[in-house]
Amino acid sequence: xxxxxxxxxxxxxxxxxxxxxxxxxxxxxxxxxxxxxxxxxxxxxxxxxxxxxxxxxxxxxxxxxxxxxxxxxxxxxxxxxxxxxxxxxxxxxxxxxxxxxxxxxxxxxxx
Amino acid sequence: xxxxxxxxxxxxxxxxxxxxxxxxxxxxxxxxxxxxxxxxxxxxxxxxxxxxxxxxxxxxxxxxxxxxxxxxxxxxxxxxxxxxxxxxxxxxxxxxxxxxxxxxxxxxxxxx
Numbered sequence: 001x002x003x004x005x006x007x008x009x010x011x012x013x014x015x016x017x018x019x020x021x022x023x024x025x026x027x028x029x030x031x032x033x034x035x036x037x038x039x040x041x042x043x044x045x046x047x048x049x050x051x052x053x054x055x056x057x058x059x060x061x062x063x064x065x066x067x068x069x070x071x072x073x074x075x076x077x078x079x080x081x082x083x084x085x086x087x088x089x090x091x092x093x094x095x096x097x098x099x100x101x102x103x104x105x106x107x108x109x110x111x
Numbered sequence: 112x113x114x115x116x117x118x119x120x121x122x123x124x125x126x127x128x129x130x131x132x133x134x135x136x137x138x139x140x141x142x143x144x145x146x147x148x149x150x151x152x153x154x155x156x157x158x159x160x161x162x163x164x165x166x167x168x169x170x171x172x173x174x175x176x177x178x179x180x181x182x183x184x185x186x187x188x189x190x191x192x193x194x195x196x197x198x199x200x201x202x203x204x205x206x207x208x209x210x211x212x213x214x215x216x217x218x219x220x221x222x223x
Contacts, residue, residue, distance in 0.1 A: 042217070043214030044212075046210075098159070
């Protein structure tokens, strides 16, 4: 089955800096990748997604990069703000209705 | 729209007791899901449904049951609660078979 892992359980950044959160997946047949943000005490919230026919996708202050060769994706947050403090999950699917979630990276924004 | 609503938010059960976690969504989504989240871990899929009357097992279905009699509701039943079922449970829905799931705020269950 699919396994998904994040490289760092915790990431601390200064306010205003850029943040990069990394994720690795195991199944080369995976074709859809999603990032979620989970604030304390709340459910995960969709941030951005990317399909396997793309290498990069940009949203508002966020960019997702996909490297299928090494089965790696990353989430970049520009000008990180205190409101970005949360746990970030990547999720991967190879088809069907089943997402496989990674274990999450806690992003801490220092003032 | 209220989105996805879960009740209760917190519950303590004794070993062997049973209970139902309620989930309702008002977005007319066909797809609904139940996940559990253990501390420091990602979400694990328990059960999912692609429409009223249709349910299927996820990754960790043992000890749980679901039903989907309407589009809006997707209750999760725990029979004979065990300490291993102590977790935070999230219900989610999606319009199509996409990765954009809408989550409820979670139900924190403790089994003692």
